Amino acid sequence: MSDSTIRIRTGLPPVTEDPDTRGFFEAAAQGRLVIAACELCQRIIHLPSSFCAECGRHSVSWRDVAPRGTLHSWTVVEHQVHPDFPVPYTCVLVELDELPGVRLLGHLDGRPELRIGMPMVVEFVEVGGVTIPDWVPAQG
Known part of the structure; x- marks a missing residue:
């Protein structure tokens, strides 16, 4: 976890019993960011699936990626839809810096000062007993 920290947040965790995404959450619990890839043709499979659409094989594994990225877009939520996520x-x-075109979502409290293209890093957040990767602006 050299480029990341762990913080606690309340809320309902995503389902971790799905065989297509389980490896993602298992890696996050170890402080690792991973992306699904075909073992045979090396195609990135995002959103994760047990099947490679490129070569037609069921040979997907999880590939470690650097926990760094670039802010592509954001939106501020002003209408509360869940009691564990107060607005704004x-x-x-x-x-992801390492895999252009692969994008992941994150959550920040409030209305932080952001700009397209700013560097972001992963923080691993515990949500209801499940660890998930989240994104925060890089320091420095």
Whole structure:
């Protein structure tokens, strides 16, 4: 976890029993960010699936990626839809530096000062007993 920290947030965790996404959450619990990839043709499979649409094989594994990205977009949520997420909060869409075109979502409290292209890093957040990767602006 050299580029990340762990913080606690309340809320309902995503389902971790799905065989297509279980490896993602298992890696996050170890402080690792991973993306699904075909073992045979090396195609990135995002959103994760047990099947590679490129070569037609069921040979997907999890590939470690650097926990760094670039802010692609964001939106501020002003209408509360869940009691564990008081408004305002900001949903961020971060493109992985290592894999252009692969984007992951994150959550920031309030209305932080953001700009397209700013560097972001992963923080691992515990949500209801499940660890998930989240994104925060990089320091420095």
